[in-house]
Amino acid sequence: MTTLVIVESPGKVKKVSAALGDGFKVMASVGHVRDLPANDMGVEPPLFALRYQPTERGKEILAKLRQAASQASRVILATDPDREGEAIAWHLADALKLKNPERVTFTAITDEQVNKAIAAPRQIDMPRVHAQEARRALDRIVGYRVSPALSERAGQRLSAGRVQSPAVRLIVDLERKIAAFKVTEHYGAELTLANGDGTMWKAAWDTRPFLRDGESYLMDDKLALQAAAVRAVTVAAFEDGQKGRAPAAPFTTSTLQQAAGRRLGFTEKLTMDLAQKLYEAGLITYHRTDAPNMDAAGMEDIAAYARGAGLRLADKPRKWKAKEGAQEGHEAIRPTHAADLDAGDGAEQQALYRLIWQRAVASQLADAVYAVRTATLTGQADGTVFTFMATGRTLTDPGWLAIYAEDTEDEDKTGDGDNPAANPVPALTVGECRTVAQGRVLTKKTKPPSRIKRTDLGPELEKLGIGRPSTYAAIIENILTRNYVSVDSKGFLRPMALGEAIRDALVGRFAFAELDYTRELEEQLDQIAEGKANYATVVAGAWGALDDELGALATAAITPAHPCPECGRALVRRKGEFGHFWACSGYREHGCKVSLPDAKGKPGERKAPPPPTGFKCPDPKCGKELARRQGVSKPAKRGMKGRPYDFYSCTGFPRCDKRFQTGADGKPVFPAAGAG
Incomplete structure (x- = not known):
């Protein structure tokens, strides 16, 4: 007898089979085998039981799995390690009527991780299943109750x-x-000074001492003009130092989608599809995660690669604080083997793998180091003292930037978040005087939210x-x-x-x-x-x-897509006996009887009233004019012909719905007196 292992994706079958060897048969559920009904909510109060049914594909798959399970001595459910995967495992156990199903998860599809998981099975985690069901139920309830209304x-x-x-x-x-944003114009000033080698450096006016209480911006353009007129400055403070810039955390699902979109131009769906294939091939860890940290084995794998490649590691393994509310059910996304610099089937998989590799490896390397030079300068103009600040920064040790250099636009800006242009501030001495080459007023405008x-x-x-x-x-x-x-x-x-x-x-x-x-x-x-x-x-x-x-x-004041020409309420497309038409949504509650023909999915022109026929409705409670209706109905299906119609109907519709066939003489055929 064999052990049946059911995974979620067919892409895992070959890899898992090779890892397990003889005595195991690996089959795939191909995702969900059961789902809620396609045409109704499938959630039944008051207990809110969910009504499941096999999917079209699921019927065939369940039949094959049922036969395989009957021939196996042991069944292991190895669907994905998230709530959705837990729910799929339960659906399989329930649909296949498994008596003692065992549950395992693979954080990565490698020989080591697969065999480690198989050696430590557990039961299905029903609270996680119920959480997935609650999400599904809540989504259905909102969609089916609110969307139609x-x-x-x-x-x-x-x-x-x-x-x-x-x-x-x-x-x-x-x-x-x-x-709604209102632009505020405000001012600053900037001085330009020269070095002995002809290079220029800049210092910005510190406007804070001139702001009134409650002000965020300097509004006095004359004062800015005065500051820009300073032509000699004295060094009030000077400092030479170093500043480190730490790398970003390894990718989570959302940051991977973000970076792949920015750098590679991939949509979120494409990114997830490619990551799924990389995971199934055993190249990366599980890609649905909100945890920013790798497990200890992952950090050591990267550290071993870095030492062999001559890359400088951080003083200790790096860890990051997870965002509030993160589940952290799985470690951050990383390559399963950092020594594999390139992997993946095809250019897109390879590009995504490389991005994941770079980010994960960079996360454990030493800080990038900058030489930072700052100076505080003071000067006078028309008796007013002004203070100016100059900062220069030069990269002296790339550290992690050697691996993941284009990180300036990623979501987790690190260090001070600055990316200053080169500003070659020279070595200065406190008390030293410098001549200003030029000054200019900076006219600034506040910007709306991005x-x-x-x-x-x-x-x-x-x-x-x-x-x-x-x-x-x-x-x-x-x-x-x-x-x-x-x-x-x-x-x-x-x-x-x-x-x-x-x-x-x-x-x-x-x-x-x-x-x-x-x-x-x-x-x-x-x-x-x-x-x-x-x-x-x-x-x-x-x-x-x-x-x-x-x-x-x-x-709700919702502007209708097609307002009723009489009451302004929404016209709604309905299907009647002779095809689609448009009717006022206020018919039931407000008695608006407007109806219009359908013109390729939009309301058409109102038909002219039927010509008088001279025949009256025989109903003693009505007596209104009868109209003769002639034409050909819309075909029920493409390729079919519509059927001709010829009858008389009461113009008092919908209050009077009397209809009469047209006789051979073209007149309405009324029922014989006394006929029911």
């Missing part, structure tokens, strides 16, 4: 998402801050506690493809009209649109995973809140 109010398909809506709000609110770049949205959401690393690529993809947000030519995110409409409809009415609420809910999911909170309690709380909040949607 929102769409009805807007007269077009709009989607509310528990995490995507706060992301859209973030971008809309920032754009509005930028639009828009968020696509590459920076994941780290920004992570900082705010919105979503989790595995969700960022999907969030960004959703809000872009649904035209809630666009990306401009420089990579900055800008809200679109639909995104603004959704933001305004949700904010102030739904708790899930509030950034703090979203972060707190993520914390509740973490508590479920840790066994400190109950699935049903968390989901029931969100359900109950929506009951109250959906009532408030009626007051």
Whole structure:
């Protein structure tokens, strides 16, 4: 008998099989084998049980796995080491009716890690499964309860998402801050001095002593002109020193997506797809993580490589503080073997691997060292004393920069964050006098907040506690493809009209649109995973809140995509017996009876009233004019022909829905007197 090992991705099968050898059969679930229904919520209160069904692909895979499990003496579930993977393991155990399933996870697909995991199996972690189910349930509840109501109010398909809506709000609110920003013009001054070799250096006026209480900027242009007129300065202080600059932490999921977008031009989805393949090939550790630190074995592997390559290590292994709310379930992303400088199948995988390698190795190397020279200068103009500051910085030891040199635009700016231009300040002596070559007034303007770049949205959401690393690529993809947000030519995110409409409809009415609420809910999911909170309690709380909040949607001032020509409410596309048409959404509540034909998915022109026929509705309660309806219905399917129709209907519709066939003489055929 053999041991059946079920992994998640087919890409792992060959590597894991080779690591385990004889006596093991490795098969793949190919991700999820069961899911919630495609056409309804699948969440049933009051207990909020989830109604699962096999996916189309899952039916076939489960059949194969069931047969293999029946022939195995032992079944090990080795799906991915995250909550999603834990949930897939439980689905497999449940669907296959496994009696004693064992659970293992591989932090890296190497011979050592695979065999180490197989030697220490555990049970399925049900609190983590429940946390994944709670996320799924909450997403379904928001999507299925709020999105239809929102769409009805807007007269077009709009989607509310528990995490995507706060992301859209973030971008809309920032754009509005930028639009409302008022520029403040303020002033400074700069002196230029000459060295003996003809090089020039600069000193900036320190305006702080001249600011009034509560002021942040100097508004006096005449005073700035006076400071720029200084032509002789005395050295008040001078210091020669060194300053180190530490490297950034190894990549987490969000920072990897950010750096790959900036440096390699990869989308978040492409980055994750490539990282998945590198992980499956045993080249990197697991790539869905929010932990900034590597484990001890990883740091030692890098240290061994660095010593052999003659690279100077930091005095002690480096560690970083995780962001607030980080789960830190897995170590930071690193190469499994630092000695492998290049790896991957194809140019894109190789480029991403190299980026991961550089960042991880650099993180353990010595600081980059700069020689820093600072001088304080004083001078007078028209009896007023002014102070000027000069700073020069020169790289004397590249340290980690020798490995990861282009780090100035990465998300974790380190050291003092400065990147000053070369300013060759000479060696000076306190009390020494210097002549100023020239001075100039600096006219400055305050700048509005900067828009968020696509590459920076994941780290920004992570900082705010919105979503989790595995969700960022999907969030960004959703809000872009649904035209809630666009990306401009420089990579900055800008809200679109639909995104603004959704933001305004949700904010102030739904708790899930509030950034703090979203972060707190993520914390509740973490508590479920840790066994400190109950699935049903968390989901029931969100359900109950929506009951109250959906009532408030009626007051939302949503601009309809297609307003009713009579009452201004949204026109909604409906499907009737003879094809699609547009009707006013205010019909039921407000009695607005406007309807328009469909013109390629948009409201068409209102049809002219039917010509008089001279026939009256025989219903004694009605008596209105009958209209003759003739034409050909829209075909039910492409390639089919529509069917001709010819009948009389009452113009009192919808209150009177009487219809009569057309006789051979072209007149309506009324029922015989007394007929039912």
